[in-house]
Amino acid sequence: MPLPKRWLTSLMCRCNGKNILIDCGEGTQLAIKEAGLLFKPIDVICITHFHADHVSGLPGLLLAMGNADRTKELTMIGPKGLKKVVNALRVIAPELPFEIKFVEVNDLEKEIQFDDFRIKAFRVNHRVTCYGYTVEVDRSGKFDVERAKALDLPVQYWSHLQKGETVKYQDKTYTPDMVMGEDRKGIKVCYTTDTRPTQSIIDNAMNADLFICEGMYGEEEKITNAKEHKHMLFFEAANLAKEAEVKEAWLTHFSPALIKPEMFMEETKKIFENIVAGKDGMKKEIKFEE
Amino acid sequence: MPLPKRWLTSLMCRCNGKNILIDCGEGTQLAIKEAGLLFKPIDVICITHFHADHVSGLPGLLLAMGNADRTKELTMIGPKGLKKVVNALRVIAPELPFEIKFVEVNDLEKEIQFDDFRIKAFRVNHRVTCYGYTVEVDRSGKFDVERAKALDLPVQYWSHLQKGETVKYQDKTYTPDMVMGEDRKGIKVCYTTDTRPTQSIIDNAMNADLFICEGMYGEEEKITNAKEHKHMLFFEAANLAKEAEVKEAWLTHFSPALIKPEMFMEETKKIFENIVAGKDGMKKEIKFEE
Numbered sequence: 001m002p003l004p005k006r007w008l009t010s011l012m013c014r015c016n017g018k019n020i021l022i023d024c025g026e027g028t029q030l031a032i033k034e035a036g037l038l039f040k041p042i043d044v045i046c047i048t049h050f051h052a053d054h055v056s057g058l059p060g061l062l063l064a065m066g067n068a069d070r071t072k073e074l075t076m077i078g079p080k081g082l083k084k085v086v087n088a089l090r091v092i093a094p095e096l097p098f099e100i101k102f103v104e105v106n107d108l109e110k111e112i113q114f115d116d117f118r119i120k121a122f123r124v125n126h127r128v129t130c131y132g133y134t135v136e137v138d139r140s141g142k143f144d145v146e147r148a149k150a151l152d153l154p155v156q157y158w159s160h161l162q163k164g165e166t167v168k169y170q171d172k173t174y175t176p177d178m179v180m181g182e183d184r185k186g187i188k189v190c191y192t193t194d195t196r197p198t199q200s201i202i203d204n205a206m207n208a209d210l211f212i213c214e215g216m217y218g219e220e221e222k223i224t225n226a227k228e229h230k231h232m233l234f235f236e237a238a239n240l241a242k243e244a245e246v247k248e249a250w251l252t253h254f255s256p257a258l259i260k261p262e263m264f265m266e267e268t269k270k271i272f273e274n275i276v277a278g279k280d281g282m283k284k285e286i287k288f289e290e
Numbered sequence: 291m292p293l294p295k296r297w298l299t300s301l302m303c304r305c306n307g308k309n310i311l312i313d314c315g316e317g318t319q320l321a322i323k324e325a326g327l328l329f330k331p332i333d334v335i336c337i338t339h340f341h342a343d344h345v346s347g348l349p350g351l352l353l354a355m356g357n358a359d360r361t362k363e364l365t366m367i368g369p370k371g372l373k374k375v376v377n378a379l380r381v382i383a384p385e386l387p388f389e390i391k392f393v394e395v396n397d398l399e400k401e402i403q404f405d406d407f408r409i410k411a412f413r414v415n416h417r418v419t420c421y422g423y424t425v426e427v428d429r430s431g432k433f434d435v436e437r438a439k440a441l442d443l444p445v446q447y448w449s450h451l452q453k454g455e456t457v458k459y460q461d462k463t464y465t466p467d468m469v470m471g472e473d474r475k476g477i478k479v480c481y482t483t484d485t486r487p488t489q490s491i492i493d494n495a496m497n498a499d500l501f502i503c504e505g506m507y508g509e510e511e512k513i514t515n516a517k518e519h520k521h522m523l524f525f526e527a528a529n530l531a532k533e534a535e536v537k538e539a540w541l542t543h544f545s546p547a548l549i550k551p552e553m554f555m556e557e558t559k560k561i562f563e564n565i566v567a568g569k570d571g572m573k574k575e576i577k578f579e580e
Contacts, residue, residue: 001319001350001353001354001357002317002319002320002350003320003323004320004323004324025350026316026317026319026346026347026350027292027316027317027320029291029292029316030292030293030294030317033293033294034294050381050382051382052349052350052353052382052383053350055382056316056346056347056349056350056382057316057346059342059346060291060292060315060316060342060343060346063291063342064291067291084381085381085382088378088379088381089378089379089381089382091340091374091375091378091379092340092341092342092345092346092375092379093342
């Protein structure tokens with residue numbers, strides 16, 4: 001449940017002016033406001049599962065987006081039943097100035113490619129169908145000027161090859177691989193909450209720049225509770241971070257009874273050094289390497 | 291919309307251990323928590339109308355009440371369609387450990403008598419069907435010991451008469467009016483929001499101890515806006531307070547653009563002296579007179 005000074009778990013990713021929101025519990029529109037972010041440019045909303053703390057803020061947010069004059073189509077991604085759930089909640093937000101495109105995930109995983117990024121939903125293990133998400137930004141290889149010069153192709157066509165387009169010039173066909181080096185490491189953020197540890201989390205968080213993972217309980221003796229309610233202990237999240245060899249991990253989705261998550265971080269860091277307890281409004285800018 | 295440090299408009303009335311909540315927008319469960327109030331003893335929830343800012347916090351609150359182990363039936367009062375709207379929102383709160391009794395108001399007004407208080411819904415004038423509410427606590431007359439003594443009725447029966455019960459003793463029937471004075475002034479609170487000024491508000495707020503009324507805009511030049519969106523200016527609310535001869539009035543439901551409602555209070559108080567701009571967490575204890 002939302003607590004004073006602790007909003008419900010949610011993540012906003014921004015990339016090239018596009019905004020991707022993952023989860024929207026009660027108060028998320030306020031968290032967005034407090035973080036100085038805007039409603040209008042939210043292009044994609046991903047929902048992990050249909051428990052109220054991950055979805056109850058939707059009607060308010062959709063109305064706020066409408067009030068901010070969003071007219072461009074919004075894409076929503078979530079488990080099977082997404083359209084039904086969102087439309088039921090829209091009983092109090094029936095009129096919006098934008099269309100919603102629903103992408104329902106039925107299988108164990110699904111990738112959706114956007115212009116500037118790629119979102120992948122992967123099944124995790126909660127009491128109801130629940131997905132984790134990765135948001136990835138690819139990075140093409142370096143443009144090789146020497147190879148381009150050797151092609152006898154006028155300079156004005158080079159940028160097309162750089163953008164990944166094929167060029168026809170004087171009866172010859174030029175493809176990007178003729179001038180581009182191998183794809184370079186891109187950026188990957190992985191977000192997963194309301195789940196027991198799973199192999200799918202390790203696979204999808206692999207080498208992520210940022211891994212945001214639930215840590216419902218700090219105390220090891222809460223393992224029975226965690227198993228029953230299908231949540232995780234801090235040390236379990238840290239083990240996932242270690243196995244997935246991520247660069248950095250943030251814990252989130254603390255139990256309301258867990259007042260000071262920091263208390264358990266010293267122990268948790270023994271498993272995976274670069275892990276911190278998440279806080280409201282936490283931000284990180286991730287850039288391409290080099 | 292909810293703003294940092296300004297929750298959506300809502301009122302909690304407490305009377306003899308019973309709790310009545312009027313309206314429940316996004317974040318109201320947090321406002322309840324911040325005010326040090328409890329979820330479990332909420333017996334009645336009244337909804338003025340089905341705009342999101344008055345109802346979007348319901349799924350979260352109902353779940354919080356469930357988590358607080360409420361098992362006693364909850365009564366909900368609201369416009370026609372209440373059950374449909376609440377059940378649609380409950381797509382994300384399907385399982386609750388208590389029943390909900392729905393009281394839908396179809397007519398211009400409706401009174402519902404509870405053990406300790408009486409709630410009356412009265413139609414106001416908004417873009418959708420909307421009701422104001424009064425919560426009243428009656429107070430019986432004084433018990434007249436001299437008249438009771440003159441009755442030849444043993445003392446142990448007096449308390450029955452005092453409670454309004456009829457007593458049969460030695461073939462004679464004794465009724466409360468034989469020992470009780472006239473009903474004394476009780477307590478009345480009137481709450482109304484999202485409406486233009488109406489005669490129904492004046493009638494129902496008449497002589498209220500506390501009148502809580504919307505004041506969407508402070509600036510008089512916003513009158514066209516107010517009429518179009520069916521809201522009120524501060525001076526209109528003050529006029530209602532004056533005409534209804536209430537003891538005290540609070541303004542609420544300010545436009546998000548109205549950062550400092552206090553700016554307009556000097557002018558507003560010229561119409562009705564005992565009016566103040568509402569603030570988050572504002573409280574008042576109202577006692578019977580004398």
